[in-house]
Amino acid sequence: MITLRPRFACRRYALATVMILAFPYLEAQMLLADPGSEAPLAGRLVFFGHREGDEEPHVARIISMQPDGSDQRLELKFDRPIHGGRVAPDGRTLAFNARTSEPVDGVIRSAGLWVREPGQEARMVAEDAWLCGWHPSGKELLAYRMSGERYENFGINVQTGEVRPLELPDGSAVQTWSPDGRTLVVIAMNPQRTHDDPTRGKYPLRQLYLWDVESKQQQLFTDPEHDCIWPAYAPDGKQIAYYLRRHTDRPWAFLAVADSDGANGRELAPADDVTEQIKIRPTGFPRWSPDGKEIAWLRTVDHRPAGELTFEVFFVSSDGRLTRRLPLDERYSWGHFDWVH
Numbered sequence: 001m002i003t004l005r006p007r008f009a010c011r012r013y014a015l016a017t018v019m020i021l022a023f024p025y026l027e028a029q030m031l032l033a034d035p036g037s038e039a040p041l042a043g044r045l046v047f048f049g050h051r052e053g054d055e056e057p058h059v060a061r062i063i064s065m066q067p068d069g070s071d072q073r074l075e076l077k078f079d080r081p082i083h084g085g086r087v088a089p090d091g092r093t094l095a096f097n098a099r100t101s102e103p104v105d106g107v108i109r110s111a112g113l114w115v116r117e118p119g120q121e122a123r124m125v126a127e128d129a130w131l132c133g134w135h136p137s138g139k140e141l142l143a144y145r146m147s148g149e150r151y152e153n154f155g156i157n158v159q160t161g162e163v164r165p166l167e168l169p170d171g172s173a174v175q176t177w178s179p180d181g182r183t184l185v186v187i188a189m190n191p192q193r194t195h196d197d198p199t200r201g202k203y204p205l206r207q208l209y210l211w212d213v214e215s216k217q218q219q220l221f222t223d224p225e226h227d228c229i230w231p232a233y234a235p236d237g238k239q240i241a242y243y244l245r246r247h248t249d250r251p252w253a254f255l256a257v258a259d260s261d262g263a264n265g266r267e268l269a270p271a272d273d274v275t276e277q278i279k280i281r282p283t284g285f286p287r288w289s290p291d292g293k294e295i296a297w298l299r300t301v302d303h304r305p306a307g308e309l310t311f312e313v314f315f316v317s318s319d320g321r322l323t324r325r326l327p328l329d330e331r332y333s334w335g336h337f338d339w340v341h
Contacts, residue, residue, distance in 0.1 A: 040092055041075075041091050041092060042091045042340055043066070043067075043290055044064040044065060044073075044339075044340050045064060045065055045067055045287075045313070045337060045338070045339055045340075046063070046064045046075065046087055046094075046338045046339075047061075047062070047065075047328065047334050048062050048082045048083070048096050049061055049062075049063075049082060049329075049332040049334040050080075050081035050083075050333055050335075051331055059078075060077065060078040060079070060080065060081055061074065061076070061077060061082075061332065062074075062076040062082065062085065062094060067296075067339070076094065076116055076122065078122065080098045080100075081098065081099040082096050082098050082099075082335060083097045083098070083099065083108065083111055083335040083336075084096065084097055084131065084284065084335030084337075085097065085131065086134055086336075087134075087340045089134060089137070089341075091340055091341075092118045093116065093118065093138070093158075095113065095131055095158075096116075097112065097114075097129075097131050098112050099111055099112075100112040100128075110127075110128040110145065111128070111130065112128070112129075113126040113130075125141070125161050126143065126156055128145045129154075129156065130143055132174050132176055135177055135181055136177060138158075139157065139158055140155040140156060140158065140164070141155065141156045141158060142155055142184075143155075143156055143174075144174055150170065150171075151171070151173040152165070153172070153173060153174045153186075154166055168211065169188070171190065172189070173186065173189065174186055175208070175285075176232060176285075179233055179235065179236070179237040181213070182213055183210050183212060183213065183260075184211040185208055185209075185211075185221065185240065186210075186211050187206055187229060188206060189206055190205055190206055193224075195247040197247060203227060203245065203247065205226065206227050206229055207221075207222050208231050208242060209221050210260075219262070221240070222244070222258075223265070226244055226245060226247070227244070228242055228244050228256075229242065230242055230282075231285070232285050232288060233260070233288075235288055235290060235341050236292060237260060238260055239257050240260055241255065241256070241268075241286045241295050242257070242258075242286070243271060243282060244256040253270065253281075253282075254269065255267070255268045255269050255270075255282070255286060255316055256268060257318075267320075268316050268320040269316045269321075271297070276304065277304055278301060278302065278303060280299050280301050280312075282298065282300075283298050283300050284297075284335065287337065287338060290340075293318055294315050295315070295318075296314070296316075297313065297316070298312075298313055298336070298337050299314055309333075311327075312327045312328060313328065313337070314326075
């Protein structure tokens with residue numbers, strides 16, 4: 001498997017009946033409508049993916065669909081592997097990472113950052129930049145790159161390509177903007193802080209903190225005793241969902257949510273499911289529905305012992321119910337996705 005270079009009070013969980021939404025391969029429904037659609041994306045799920053070892057000239061796809069899996073639509077075909085992306089506040093412009101070099105020891109250390117505006121060809125805006133998101137104005141992209149073991153954080157002007165450095169503490173990487181553009185959520189990698197589990201091995205204890213854009217002051221958002229990553233603001237900016245990994249008893253990994261100042265943190269649902277036959281784990285940032293009533297997360301499903309890897313989206317309502325699961329095209333490796341507001 002190829003690995004992307006880095007780019008949370010407990011209660012009982014009531015799980016609703018899981019509804020599996022099956023659908024045939026996307027290709028048959030999309031009729032290869034190259035180069036893709038430019039219709040508005042509001043309310044849709046947008047997926048960014050590729051096929052490893054594909055000999056076709058367009059190995060990558062950006063596709064969209066309704067949250068129930070219907071009305072699937074090709075948005076873009078691309079000639080190099082895509083590893084995730086975001087949709088701009090205008091609901092039409094796409095930004096995505098595409099591979100610019102081959103993996104080293106299975107790790108992708110850098111990727112180009114591309115933008116596709118309505119009516120235009122996709123264009124590269126940065127040769128080495130991991131995309132985190134859009135500024136609420138739609139004029140700037142938030143990104144970082146690795147320089148040795150150091151993170152360089154910056155904003156990129158979408159039109160000019162001008163880079164605006166963000167002077168964050170060492171060992172920190174930007175993650176997302178608040179909806180009002182006043183706050184950044186940043187991850188502290190904390191390489192010196194780890195948990196050595198006798199059965200699972202050594203795990204990091206990464207933390208999320210809030211960084212005020214104007215004052216440059218920071219505030220710890222998550223519990224320093226646990227590993228916390230992948231933050232996502234609710235549409236109204238009042239809550240943040242994130243991935244929390246405890247190092248105590250099982251279940252030990254959760255989709256969590258807290259108020260935007262870090263108060264009232266709670267676990268919505270277990271994030272992992274491991275048995276002898278299957279291993280399910282989340283991958284990448286959760287995404288909120290436009291009305292803020294649901295949170296969706298992309299998960300990998302490792303079918304044992306054959307090792308076949310598939311992808312699905314699971315949806316959790318704000319009260320922690322698992323409402324449904326949406327399986328994705330098995331032929332593709334899907335990167336970060338978006339739920340367009």
